[in-house]
Amino acid sequence: MSLPTSSVVICAYTLARWSELRTAVRAVVDQAVPADELIVVIDHNAQLAERAREEFMPLHHTVNVVENNHPRGLSGARNTSLDLATGDIVVFLDDDASPRTTGWLGAILSHYSDDAVYAVGGSAYPVWPDKRPAFLPAEVVGEPGELDWVVGCTYRGQPTETAQVRNLMGANMSFRREPIVALGGFVSGIGRIGRVPLGCEETELCIRLRQTHPDAQIVFDPSIVVDHTVSADRTRPRYLITRSYAEGVSKAAIARLIGAEDALSSERAYTAKILPRAVGRETSAAARGNPVRAWGAMAVVASVGAAGIGYARGKLSTSR
Template sequence: MPEFASRAIGPTGRAPVTLTSSVIICAYTMERWDDIVRAVESVLAQTRPADEIILVADHNDALADRAAATFPGVRVLRNEETRGLSGARNTGVRAARGDVVVFLDDDAAAAPDWLGTMLLHYRDPAVQGVGGSATAVWSRGARPAWMPAEFDWVVGCTYVGQPTSPALVRNLVGCNMSFRREVFARIGGFSSDMGRVGKRPLGCEETELCIRLSQAQPDAKVLYDPAVNVSHRVSADRHRFRYFRSRCYHEGISKALVSRLVGAGSGLSAERSYVLRVLPLGFARALLQALMLRPAAAGRAFAIAFGLVATATGFMYGSLEQMWLAPHSETA
């Protein structure tokens, strides 16, 4: 969910030629095999080649074996931690040798200049993390007419409200992000208490990590550059309103956990701006279009209101759950 600019920044110039990179792709199911192939091939086709590519199979030996046989130039690892995206990412980080550790989702394909553009920003020694945009590729050919662009974060893509030029942000989007490898040595890896496990639509592990980074190193810069672009495929099941409802609700649960781990001030700072500024404008725009007899706009207005309520409900439930678990964990 949202991350907003604190201030815009200018270009950072050319990156040192000695800066090395490790690209990590985490995969969990053979159902995405074609996507995985596209993701790996897009990294192999970079104008600035990655120094190493690591594919982590999340407790799926068949997937690991097939990947090892198919991609001879790729380091294929098995998740050494608990099942889930956080554990798989941590496994990749431990094995990475590059100065910059880059994460690409298994259903995303990077633009040819993706890595080179990303690494340019690390010329500034204060930059500790760099991420970019994700263009939705709707598997059914077109986005659902009811789907508001303000909620494209639901499908892991760039949404209305994000910066349109390079800017400092609170957190990065998980499908397209990078950090200096030393960050993980300093603050630890992704929290195993958070993140997606299989198809369960939880998240926010990258949000928690970025906030933890800013708390440990207040002068650290986390940068979003929309020119650092990937195409992110939206599978058919994510076109349905049922997924939208579930993803919003589970985002609220995830935000409640983030707030417990890093504090409500940091955990909800960007969301306040999003709820008070972006969503009202989007709702008003959709409602106006609906009054002009555009039926799909009425669906978007409803989805904005519903998505906000579903996320808030998830947050309230998650907060109550955390309050109930806290005293029990202390006495355990």
């Protein structure tokens, strides 16, 4: 069976990630199953757009560099790509993420042989600037930790085998193009704008997709891997707090748009089951003579607290 056509999209906003962006673009161009088009969307940065056109468009005739013609931010940039994309499947890759193998795109597209599959995503593993921060808990070195979502990566609690999920992570996700275009694409105002660490626009879209198409399958395949560069500023405790707070604000916005039950269904299970185990494990390790592990327990508590405050603030702003 032939694979569906594909449009791979990379959104970028800053020259500070130029090296990572270049690596991502070349990794897509080198895929064993080539993309029918690669759209690089530059978010309101004329200097970056000029440099990207000069370097990337000569690489291959399928590469196109365009500027965001929607409101500034990741949602607007992604919606710009939806205005232009022609592939049956639209694949989104972060500008600081790179497919681990040349089989990445082929593995994504193979899932769409099932007509019930509307979206497919994979794992994102962190590439630390030095080493994993001591305050981020992890049961096994090299495996996802409970708070790795803070740095945009796969976290403990997600499926370890191919499974249906509520939503995908933005660094490594794909959709059938026509259904999400019909839904109006990504909602502006809840996603990341530059360095402001809001998020959840892909969560909102996935939930809205399932609400509109109840039988649609959203598939997470952890074997489809990208390596996600973590900048130094994201390895500091302050970022953990600000990102967790922003997550709470974004979740409040989603709850307003699509209802609290759908918006918080996965988070309730994660908070009730996964995080308490992490606190107990890290506390026990600290008591057994590894005091550094206490930082992991404190980080979990701080993250939950910051997210709760953000959610309350978001709800209050909504009510006003």
